[in-house]
Amino acid sequence: MIRRAWAVARKDMLIEVHSKVALNQVIPFALAVLLTFGFALDTRNQLLAEIAPGLFWVVVLFSSLYLISRSFRVERENAAMEGLVLYGIDPMAVFFGKLAALALQMFVLEAVAAAGIVILFNPPVGSLGLLAISAVAATLAIGSIGLVYGALSSSEQSGESLLPLLVIPVLAPIVISAAKCWSDAESAGAGIYDPWLKIVAIFSAVFLAVGAAAFGPAMED
Amino acid sequence: MPADDSVSFSSVTVTLAGFPALLNLSFEVEAGETVYLRGPNGAGKTTLLRTLAGLEKPTRGSAMVLGVELPGGERSLRALAGMMGTRSHLYEDLTVAENLDLARRLLGISSSRIDDAAELFGVRGRLWKQKVASLSAGQKRRVALAGLVAKNPRIWLLDEPHSSLDAAGRDLLDKLIVEATKRGAIAFVATHEAEAGRAGGRVLEMVGGTVRAEAREASPGDEGPASEVPE
Numbered sequence: 001m002i003r004r005a006w007a008v009a010r011k012d013m014l015i016e017v018h019s020k021v022a023l024n025q026v027i028p029f030a031l032a033v034l035l036t037f038g039f040a041l042d043t044r045n046q047l048l049a050e051i052a053p054g055l056f057w058v059v060v061l062f063s064s065l066y067l068i069s070r071s072f073r074v075e076r077e078n079a080a081m082e083g084l085v086l087y088g089i090d091p092m093a094v095f096f097g098k099l100a101a102l103a104l105q106m107f108v109l110e111a112v113a114a115a116g117i118v119i120l121f122n123p124p125v126g127s128l129g130l131l132a133i134s135a136v137a138a139t140l141a142i143g144s145i146g147l148v149y150g151a152l153s154s155s156e157q158s159g160e161s162l163l164p165l166l167v168i169p170v171l172a173p174i175v176i177s178a179a180k181c182w183s184d185a186e187s188a189g190a191g192i193y194d195p196w197l198k199i200v201a202i203f204s205a206v207f208l209a210v211g212a213a214a215f216g217p218a219m220e221d
Numbered sequence: 222m223p224a225d226d227s228v229s230f231s232s233v234t235v236t237l238a239g240f241p242a243l244l245n246l247s248f249e250v251e252a253g254e255t256v257y258l259r260g261p262n263g264a265g266k267t268t269l270l271r272t273l274a275g276l277e278k279p280t281r282g283s284a285m286v287l288g289v290e291l292p293g294g295e296r297s298l299r300a301l302a303g304m305m306g307t308r309s310h311l312y313e314d315l316t317v318a319e320n321l322d323l324a325r326r327l328l329g330i331s332s333s334r335i336d337d338a339a340e341l342f343g344v345r346g347r348l349w350k351q352k353v354a355s356l357s358a359g360q361k362r363r364v365a366l367a368g369l370v371a372k373n374p375r376i377w378l379l380d381e382p383h384s385s386l387d388a389a390g391r392d393l394l395d396k397l398i399v400e401a402t403k404r405g406a407i408a409f410v411a412t413h414e415a416e417a418g419r420a421g422g423r424v425l426e427m428v429g430g431t432v433r434a435e436a437r438e439a440s441p442g443d444e445g446p447a448s449e450v451p452e
Binding site: 003004007008010011014015018019074077078079082084085086087088089 | 274275276296297298299300301302304306308309310311312313314315319323324326327328329352353361
């Protein structure tokens with residue numbers, strides 16, 4: 001299964017290398033949203049540093065929806081997803097392959113968006129470890145659920161516009177928990193034993209398990 | 222009891238969005254046979270191919286395809302089947318080489334098998350590094366066929382396989398079907414073309430999701446006229 005998951009991940013990453021959608025469209029979108037908030041609320045305003053964690057995760061969520069939509073748009077063209085199904089491979093291999101490629105793109109997006117937040121809003125950083133671990137866990141959770149709903153909605157004609165409506169309510173708890181984690185990480189005494197990190201980790205484990213189990217039926221539907 | 226290399230449908234009904242696309246369909250096919258599915262639009266030819274590929278489930282009745290029972294064994298069947306529908310299953314943003322390399326990795330086959338198949342269909346040369354998005358419909362068809370040949374399926378499921386192909390491509394495909402069936406594979410070819418069966422084999426006339434008539438066409442080397450066997 002690992003060999004096939006790697007083949008799927010490699011395929012999705014090659015598609016990004018050729019099309020540069022994340023680089024040319026999604027990352028500029030994330031930065032544009034941050035800039036808009038910066039100008040709208042005034043960068044000198046202390047409020048910006050306080051809302052930066054929430055703003056970061058909302059930007060990541062919306063930008064991720066674009067990446068997820070894109071991930072299934074390429075599968076719809078020429079019925080390529082049906083081609084994957086016809087190889088008779090375990091849907092879990094497809095799930096973990098697509099999750100790996102999506103998570104990698106999201107990590108790049110998060111790194112750029114975090115740099116933008118630091119430059120524009122200058123929030124204090126108390127614990128880089130807490131920031132990083134919560135980001136990894138939240139990324140896997142967003143990616144897992146996003147892929148299941150992406151697969152479900154990709155067979156519908158209005159699937160792409162349906163995706164945010166389906167995904168945002170489900171992912172709201174993980175986005176809120178991750179934002180709380182990042183708020184805590186701003187304080188000097190913050191560390192990886194933060195209570196919100198436990199919640200993010202639990203959500204991440206549950207969403208990952210649910211995603212792995214539900215992706216097969218969603219993909220083969 | 223059907224053999225592991227045969228196909229047996231027993232009163233199979235496949236319902237799609239409430240509509241019976243296949244209706245009480247029964248037939249048997251032995252290893253090495255080529256079956257041409259002929260009929261008007263909506264006759265159920267594509268649904269039959271998709272059911273044989275494990276992409277659709279029988280809602281009533283049962284089928285045994287290469288020893289795999291349907292409904293239930295769809296995933297196992299997909300690994301044995303090679304299907305080429307009206308869409309190519311290729312990734313537009315990847316090159317020909319990358320698409321076929323994906324097939325190699327997912328099938329766990331050698332590079333030489335992919336190279337040989339690509340050579341056979343003439344996509345190894347200047348097309349090799351081209352993105353699929355830049356290819357013509359016929360070239361995409363050739364790339365998809367190269368992937369199918371490399372898979373070496375036990376059952377070939379071809380939906381209008383001649384469309385977009387030039388004369389040389391059609392002849393090559395017909396030759397490959399004959400060679401595959403000689404090795405014991407089964408081929409199902411759905412077509413609107415009147416010359417269906419020109420390579421020899423059975424012709425199933427489908428209407429309304431079921432077989433209306435069956436004929437056996439003589440292969441080019443055989444003697445005697447084709448026999449019509451109305452059902």
